[in-house]
Amino acid sequence: xxxxxxxxxxxxxxxxxxxxxxxxxxxxxxxxxxxxxxxxxxxxxxxxxxxxxxxxxxxxxxxxxxxxxxxxxxxxxxxxxxxxxxxxxxxxxxxxxxxxxxxxxxxxxxxxxxxxxxxxxxxxxxxxxxxxxxxxxxxxxxxxxxxxxxxxxxxxxxxxxxxxxxxxxxxxxxxxxxxxxxxxxxxxxxxxxxxxxxxxxxxxxxxxxxxxxxxxxxxxxxxxxxxxxxxxxxxxxxxxxxxxxxxxxxxxxxxxxxxxxxxxxxxxxxxxxxxxxxxxxxxxxxxxxxxxxxxxxxxxxxxxxxxxxxxxxxxxxxxxxxxxxxxxxxxxxxxxxxxxxxxxxxxxxxxxxxxxxxxxxxxxxxxxxxxxxxxxxxxxxxxxxxxxxxxxxxxxxxxxxxxxxxxxxxxxxxxxxxxxxxxxxxxxxxxxxxxxxxxxxxxxxxxxxxxxxxxxxxxxxxxxxxxxxxxxxxxxxxxxxxxxxxxxxxxxxxxxxxxxxxxxxxxxxxxxxxxxxxxxxxxxxxxxxxxxxxxxxxxxxxxxxxxxxxxxxxxxxxxxxxxxxxxxxxxxxxxxxxxxxxxxxxxxxxxxxxxxxxxxxxxxxxxxxxxxxxxxxxx
Amino acid sequence: xxxxxxxxxxxxxxxxxxxxxxxxxxxxxxxxxxxxxxxxxxxxxxxxxxxxxxxxxxxxxxxxxxxxxxxxxxxxxxxxxxxxxxxxxxxxxxxxxxxxxxxxxxxxxxxxxxxxxxxxxxxxxxxxxxxxxxxxxxxxxxxxxxxxxxxxxxxxxxxxxxxxxxxxxxxxxxxxxxxxxxxxxxxxxxxxxxxxxxxxxxxxxxxxxxxxxxxxxxxxxx
Numbered sequence: 063x064x065x066x067x068x069x070x071x072x073x074x075x076x077x078x079x080x081x082x083x084x085x086x087x088x089x090x091x092x093x094x095x096x097x098x099x100x101x102x103x104x105x106x107x108x109x110x111x112x113x114x115x116x117x118x119x120x121x122x123x124x125x126x127x128x129x130x131x132x133x134x135x136x137x138x139x140x141x142x143x144x145x146x147x148x149x150x151x152x153x154x155x156x157x158x159x160x161x162x163x164x165x166x167x168x169x170x171x172x173x174x175x176x177x178x179x180x181x182x183x184x185x186x187x188x189x190x191x192x193x194x195x196x197x198x199x200x201x202x203x204x205x206x207x208x209x210x211x212x213x214x215x216x217x218x219x220x221x222x223x224x225x226x227x228x229x230x231x232x233x234x235x236x237x238x239x240x241x242x243x244x245x246x247x248x249x250x251x252x253x254x255x256x257x258x259x260x261x262x263x264x265x266x267x268x269x270x271x272x273x274x275x276x277x278x279x280x281x282x283x284x285x286x287x288x289x290x291x292x293x294x295x296x297x298x299x300x301x302x303x304x305x306x307x308x309x310x311x312x313x314x315x316x317x318x319x320x321x322x323x324x325x326x327x328x329x330x331x332x333x334x335x336x337x338x339x340x341x342x343x344x345x346x347x348x349x350x351x352x353x354x355x356x357x358x359x360x361x362x363x364x365x366x367x368x369x370x371x372x373x374x375x376x377x378x379x380x381x382x383x384x385x386x387x388x389x390x391x392x393x394x395x396x397x398x399x400x401x402x403x404x405x406x407x408x409x410x411x412x413x414x415x416x417x418x419x420x421x422x423x424x425x426x427x428x429x430x431x432x433x434x435x436x437x438x439x440x441x442x443x444x445x446x447x448x449x450x451x452x453x454x455x456x457x458x459x460x461x462x463x464x465x466x467x468x469x470x471x472x473x474x475x476x477x478x479x480x481x482x483x484x485x486x487x488x489x490x491x492x493x494x495x496x497x498x499x500x501x502x503x504x505x506x507x508x509x510x511x512x513x514x515x516x517x518x519x520x521x522x523x524x525x526x527x528x529x530x531x532x533x534x535x536x537x538x539x540x541x542x543x544x545x546x547x548x549x550x551x552x553x554x555x556x557x558x559x560x561x562x563x564x565x566x567x568x569x570x571x572x573x574x575x576x577x578x579x580x581x582x583x584x585x586x587x588x589x590x591x592x593x594x595x596x597x598x599x600x601x602x603x604x605x606x607x608x609x610x611x612x613x614x615x616x617x618x619x620x621x622x623x624x625x626x627x628x629x630x631x632x633x634x635x636x637x638x639x640x641x642x643x644x645x646x647x648x649x650x651x652x653x654x655x656x657x658x659x660x661x662x663x664x665x666x667x668x669x670x671x672x673x674x675x676x677x678x679x680x681x
Numbered sequence: 682x683x684x685x686x687x688x689x690x691x692x693x694x695x696x697x698x699x700x701x702x703x704x705x706x707x708x709x710x711x712x713x714x715x716x717x718x719x720x721x722x723x724x725x726x727x728x729x730x731x732x733x734x735x736x737x738x739x740x741x742x743x744x745x746x747x748x749x750x751x752x753x754x755x756x757x758x759x760x761x762x763x764x765x766x767x768x769x770x771x772x773x774x775x776x777x778x779x780x781x782x783x784x785x786x787x788x789x790x791x792x793x794x795x796x797x798x799x800x801x802x803x804x805x806x807x808x809x810x811x812x813x814x815x816x817x818x819x820x821x822x823x824x825x826x827x828x829x830x831x832x833x834x835x836x837x838x839x840x841x842x843x844x845x846x847x848x849x850x851x852x853x854x855x856x857x858x859x860x861x862x863x864x865x866x867x868x869x870x871x872x873x874x875x876x877x878x879x880x881x882x883x884x885x886x887x888x889x890x891x892x893x894x895x896x897x898x899x900x901x902x903x
Contacts, residue, residue, distance in 0.1 A: 365829065387747040389748055389749055540807065540830045542724070542727055543725065543806075544773070546830060547777050550830075551799075582730055582742050584725075584727075
C-alpha cells in the first residue's frame with residue numbers, strides 16, 4: 063500500500079473500498095471480544111469459515127471476526143447481514159445448520175434466537191432485541207461491523223474523514239471551539255470539560271515546543287471493560303481522535319498507556335497503528351498536510367493507581383507509579399515536564415464523531431450538563447449483562463429493566479453501584495434518577511468510567527462496601543497517610559462489623575474517617591475511595607445497625623452472623639445436600655428430615671444452592 | 682512577589698515559596714512530619730494540612746509543605762476543618778507506629794486523648810525522610826520505597842546493602858521514629874501520656890481511673 067498523500071487520494075481509496083462491497087452480499091459478523099473469547103468464539107469462527115468453504119459459498123459470503131458487540135451475557139454472538147439476524151450462544155456444532163439454512167435458504171433457526179426474559183418472545187434481528195433497542199450506539203455501533211485488524215473496514219464506514227476535515231478545512235482554534243460547543247466531558251471519571259483541558263495544553267508554554275498527548279487506557283475498575291472493548295474493536299476511532307487532538311494542541315508525540323492485562327487490545331492497537339502509519343495517517347506529513355504526529359504504546363505494569371494522571375505519567379517515564387500534588391497541572395507540566403494532555407479512550411473515540419457530524423448535532427444528545435452518549439458496563443445480578451451505550455440522562459430504571467431485562471431469578475432490585483469501586487451506591491428509591499455526571503454526584507455516587515454493578519436483595523451492603531474498600535486498600539499506592547492507613551482502618555472496622563464485632567460508635571467513626579480520607583488524600587483515588595462506605599451508610603444505615611446492634615445480616619451474607627438450618631416442612635430427605643456438604647455436617651436418613659451440625663458447618667452455602675425444595679433456611 | 686492571605690493577614694512572599702514557609706515567616710506554626718528543611722517536599726504525611734478557601738462555602742484541604750503560593754490565595758491554618766483532619770491523621774499514624782516520640786508529642790499538643798483504631802505497630806510511618814535524605818543530601822540513593830499500599834516499606838534494592846551506602850547513618854538520624862523512640866512502657870489507648878507535658882503525668886481528678894485519664898480532652902494538663 064502506498065502512502066496516501068492528499069485527501070483526494072483518501073476519497074478515491076474509500077470509493078474503491080465501498081464500491082467493492084455489495085450491500086446485498088451476506089456477511090457473517092462473529093463477535094471477537096474478550097468476553098466472547100471466553101466462550102470460545104474463535105472455534106465458532108473457524109467452524110463457520112470451514113462450513114462456508116465446504117458448502118461452496120466462499121465467494122458469496124464474507125466472514126468477519128469483529129470487536130465486542132456488547133451483549134456479553136449471551137456469547138458467542140453472531141449477526142448475519144444484511145438482515146441482521148441475531149444468533150446467541152452459538153456453538154461450532156450449530157455452524158453447518160447456520161450456513162445451510164440461514165445463509166443459503168434464508169430460514170431462521172429458532173433455538174439460536176434470543177428469548178426475552180419474562181415473556182419468552184423471540185427476537186429475530188439485532189434491532190429487535192430489547193438489550194439493543196434503547197441504546198444509541200454512536201461510538202460502539204461500528205464495533206459489530208468492522209474488522210479491527212483491517213483499516214479498510216474503518217475507512218468504509220467513513221473513517222479518517224473527520225481528520226481530513228480538521229487538517230485541511232479547520233484552524234486549531236475552530237476545532238477547539240467545536241469541542242467546546244459540543245459540551246464533551248471527559249469519560250474517564252471526573253467529567254472535566256474536554257475543551258478546557260485541550261485549551262490549557264495548547265496555550266501552555268513549552269520551552270522546547272514539545273507537547274504530549276496521552277490516551278489513558280489503564281482501565282482497572284472491577285467489572286468495567288468499555289475502554290478495552292473500544293481498543294479491541296475499533297482502535298482507529300481512538301487513533302483518529304488522538305490525531306485531531308494533537309493537531310489542535312500542536313503536539314507531535316502521542317502515547318497510549320494501556321494495561322498489559324489487555325493482550326487483545328494491545329495486539330489490535332499495534333496492528334491499527336502499523337496500518338495507520340502505512341496509509342499515511344501517522345508519521346511525517348500526514349496526508350500531505352505538513353503535520354507530523356506519531357503514537358507509541360506503553361504497557362502498564364498492573365497498578366490501578368496508574369490510571370491517575372500524575373501516576374500514569376510517572377509510570378510512563380519509568381518511575382514508580384505514584385501521584386504527586388497537582389498544584390501545577392499536567393496540562394502545564396506533565397510528562398517529562400512538558401505540557402501534556404491526557405484523555406480517556408472513550409473521550410478520544412467521541413472526537414471524530416463531533417467533528418464529522420458537528421457540535422450542534424452532538425449537543426442535542428444528552429442532558430443540560432452532560433452531552434452525548436456514554437458506554438456503561440452493566441453487570442451484576444441482572445439478566446442481560448454487557449456493554450451498553452446510552453444517551454446521557456437515561457434513567458436507571460430504563461437501564462436496569464428495559465436494557466438489562468430486570469433482575470435475575472425474579473429477585474428484588476436493591477441498589478446499583480455506579481462508577482466502580484470509588485463510586486457510590488444508589489438505592490431503589492432513586493431508580494428514576496437520570497444518569498449524568500451531575501445527578502450521580504449529587505446522589506453521592508459518580509459516573510466514574512461507567513461501571514454499573516446491579517445488586518439484588520441477596521447482597522449485603524456492608525459486605526459490598528467492605529469488598530470495594532478491600533480492593534482500594536490493596537490498590538492504594540501507599541504514599542499518603544489518609545489513603546494508606548485510613549482505608550486499612552476502614553477495612554478493619556468493616557470487617558469487624560461483618561464478623562459481628564461491630565461497636566455502636568463504628569458508624570460515626572466510619573463517617574468521620576470517610577470525610578477526612580476524602581478531603582485530605584493526595585489524589586483522586588483516596589478522594590473518592592470512601593464513597594462506597596459513605597453512600598451505603600447514607601442509604602442503608604439500617605443494615606449497618608442490624609449488623610452492629612442485633613448481630614444480624616439481613617441479606618444472609620455475612621458468615622459470622624448467619625446459621626443454616628433445614629426447614630422441616632420443605633425437606634424431602636433427598637440427601638443431595640448431605641452428600642455434597644464438604645464438611646460432612648449434614649446428617650439424616652433418606653426420606654427423613656436432615657439436620658445441620660452447626661459445629662461442623664462452615665457456612666459455605668452449598669446446601670442452599672443445591673436444594674431444589676428451598677428447604678435450607680438462612681437466619 | 683506574590684500576595685496571599687494567611688489567617689486573615691495579608692502577606693507578600695517570593696514566588697516559589699510554599700504555603701508552609703510563608704506561614705512560618707509570619708510566625709504561624711503548622712505541625713509537620715515528613716517535611717524537613719533542606720529536603721524536597723513530598724506531601725505524604727498530611728499533618729501540615731491547611732484549609733484553602735475557594736469561594737463562599739467551598740474550601741479544600743491541602744498539604745501546605747507541597748503547595749506553592751499563588752496570587753490571592755486565602756489560607757486558614759487553624760480552622761476546625763483543618764484541625765479535625767490533622768488530628769485524625771495523627772491518630773492514624775500513632776495507630777500504626779505508637780513508639781514514635783515525635784508522634785506522641787504531636788498527639789499531646791493536639792489534644793488527642795484516645796486512639797480509636799486497632800494498634801498495628803509497623804515501626805515505620807513511611808514519611809520518606811530517610812529516602813530523600815539519602816538521595817538528596819548524601820547523593821547516594823541507596824534506599825527507596827518498595828511495594829504498594831499497606832505492604833509499602835523502605836528497603837534497599839533486592840534486600841542487599843548497596844555499594845552506594847556509605848554507612849553514614851543519616852537515615853537513622855533523620856528518622857522521626859528511630860531516633861526519638863518513645864520509651865514509655867505503658868501505652869494507654871495507644872498514647873504514652875506525653876513527656877512533652879511540663880506537668881507530670883497525672884490522673885485526672887474527675888474521672889478516676891478511667892482510661893481517658895492522661896492528657897485527656899477537656900482537662901488541660903499543661
